[in-house]
Amino acid sequence: MRGSMSMEAVIVSSAFLLAITASLAAYTLSVANSEPAWPVIVSAEATPSALTIVVENAGRVPLHLLMVAYSTASGTSVASPGNGLSSTAWTLAPGARATITVSGDFSSGASFVVVFREASIGGVVSP
């Protein structure tokens, strides 16, 4: 009879251990998914030949640059890799900076949105 009770105790203990492990895994995954993605604009400069934006990753997950949307007096456009957009880095580790350049005439200033796969950030730059 002692043997039967021990077996039941093992079953109960195993079930609880499994439940606790699953809960911890769910919590860990939930926390990992909620890590903030937080790009910050360090500086932006508009010239007659280019829009130059320095961006820092102030979050805790890597950022992957996708595109820059911008508006000037002549309209709204999107610059992407191979289409007027260049950058010193396309993936920003936490704490890293990148200098992003959009070619074009920005002599009258611009508003812009830098779009990463994980997050985006907007700004306005005067000429």
Add this chain to the structure above:
Amino acid sequence: MIVANEALIIAVVLAVVGASVAGYIIKSAVQTISEPRVQAVTAWATCSDSSCVVSVDLLVAGVGGATITRIEIAGTPIAFNVTENETSYSVSGYEVNLTWDPPLGPGRESIVLQISPCPFDEGMDYPITVQGPSYTTATTIHVLWPP
């Protein structure tokens, strides 16, 4: 013998109760990681008179990923019946192109809408609502205009 039988009954009851509680906790844990939950974090728009580009940042939880069925800006439908192969919409007087990589997540995802003509007025921010089969989430679009 009577005492031994009672002990066995108590053990079986404890095992059943323990397994039930454990099963409930496991079920809750599995739901936590498998059901997609989408939260709109923020949104930015850059505008001119002719058109604008809106980027919406989403936080997606759950291992299965999530999809979008409808997007509204200030209560006006901008895109609906959103599918992987249909990302251009002519709705409510606007031409909309939606850039996204379905399904969403898990993790952080940005979706981009190009809208013409621009539906926004200068100096105002607008609410945007993103809906899926099992979620509705909203945030504010920070609307930017060139100087």
